[in-house]
Amino acid sequence: MGLIQYGIEKAGIPAISITHLGNLTRKVRVSRALQTKFPLGRSFGKAGEVEMQRQILLDCLQYLKEIKESETIIKLPYKWKGRFGKVN
Template sequence: MIQYAIEKAGIPTISITHLADLTEKVRVPRSLHLRFPLGRSFGRAGEHHLQTQILQDAIHFLSEINDPETMVKLPYKWKGKGNQ
């Protein structure tokens, strides 16, 4: 996996995932899990505050997660129905 090659070069990586079970099987170095619809990793279009917060979480956990294959489940909830 490309993340491991990047990590081997000394650059930490983090993934954002919607599929926790699959991500655990693939065994990525670090990941954040969001219970959002596929394709909506940062929430709905125009939700600038939430998008910024998710990016800040990614940067924070990039340096905080030290154990390999750790997944942090973020607390954000998808509001409403569907992907809109």
């Protein structure tokens, strides 16, 4: 994903990633990213949690405008409710 984001940024289009693995994302050196503490594959939270998904999307748009320093990773404050891996 980092190479794709780099290519998009090089073309003059701002981009932002969502990551679960901040340390790995730092090594890839993406321009900007948001980190969630959700299980892999659940970047926007549990299925059906529309408000949380909407808020994370709004966070992406907000930080896309606000982050000016390259290689910035912001940890989002959202918590996974219930057990990891349990699908409702």
